[in-house]
Amino acid sequence: MGIEGKIAFVGGGAMGEAILRRLLTDAVATPAQITVSEPVTARRESLAQQYAVNVTGDNTAAVDAARVVVLAVKPQVIDKVAAELRGRLQPETLVISIMAGVRIRTMQQSLAHERIVRSMPNTPAQVGKGMTVWTATPQVSEADKTIAQTILEAMGDAVFVADEHYLDAATGLSGSGPGFVFLLVEAMIDAGVHVGFSRAQAERIALQTLEGSIALARESGAHPAVLRNLVTSPAGTTAAGTLVLERAGLRATIIEAVEAAYRRSKELGDLSEGASH
Incomplete structure (x- = not known):
């Protein structure tokens, strides 16, 4: 249009x-x-x-x-x-x-x-x-x-x-979200180097892994938990790695990060509104 x-x-x-x-x-x-x-x-x-x-x-x-x-x-x-x-x-x-x-x-x-x-x-x-x-x-x-x-x-x-209040929620999820994703990418690249890849190889592998996973989630329409279970064999490598992530509280940490960004967005909005009066 x-x-x-x-x-x-x-x-x-x-x-x-x-x-x-x-x-x-x-x-x-x-x-x-x-x-x-x-x-x-x-x-x-x-x-x-x-x-x-x-x-x-x-x-x-x-x-x-x-x-x-x-x-x-x-x-x-x-x-x-x-x-x-x-x-x-x-x-x-x-x-x-x-x-x-x-x-x-x-x-x-x-x-x-x-x-x-x-x-x-x-x-x-x-x-x-x-x-x-x-x-x-x-x-x-x-x-x-x-x-x-x-x-x-x-x-x-x-x-x-x-409702405008969803804009603060969006700031936490999609506005700040790329920063969280880039931190994940950075960690995956460092992990790749740790297990023996060159930094260039690790970056290429990590980025494509994320891009491919997102494309699969989008195109399949399946719930992320279903897709995760498909790649997690009993007593396999993904199960071992997932256990470490769950023990470290990755899921709760991500939720808390989005909530923190959401709260900060509300605080900044209050400050901006107060300054304009």
Whole structure:
């Protein structure tokens, strides 16, 4: 599905670039439709040269007459950016935020705007394999929701939730999840080196093992416990290794890690909301 009208990106960092790159790759938008506001001159020039999009250092110029505004700045600068954009957005403009921890109420008050989508993407979005959980204010129409889903799906998969509190849960599971997975990958590579592989071999084997396991889980549709049992022979190697993991409390540790990230996301949201008042 193509999107009509101007799409403005406020912030041209890694995640903003990931979205605009996928929008262009998937023909959701054309370079002429996209304007990126970015304070760093070298970064602006790089985006213009690489993607042929319009660039500016002026946030207000970027959002002028925009159909969609993607807020892709760091949460720490939202007050400054919102002060510039307040009163500059048309009532029908759809604002999509990818800022972690900044709640809808904070954005509504600081922007004086009602049509807002809050989303939580993760870093695999940079290669089109992201997971984004998002929600919207009641003022966002069904047509706007379709636009938001199209834009967010350009980064990978996107799931709409009706209640904003799930965004903190998503931060714990999918937002921080890649960090947990990379730690697992790192440990598997180290283990491979420990049992005799070169580091390059261990990295190749570990990454493909994870990628293949995920593909099998996705394509088979079987419960992970069923797939684990299929590879676990009585008194076999996998059984021996699994016993070590269970004794170490791996399952509970993963659950506690997600819960800790979830709680921290709520704390940061409370701090952000308090600072805006």
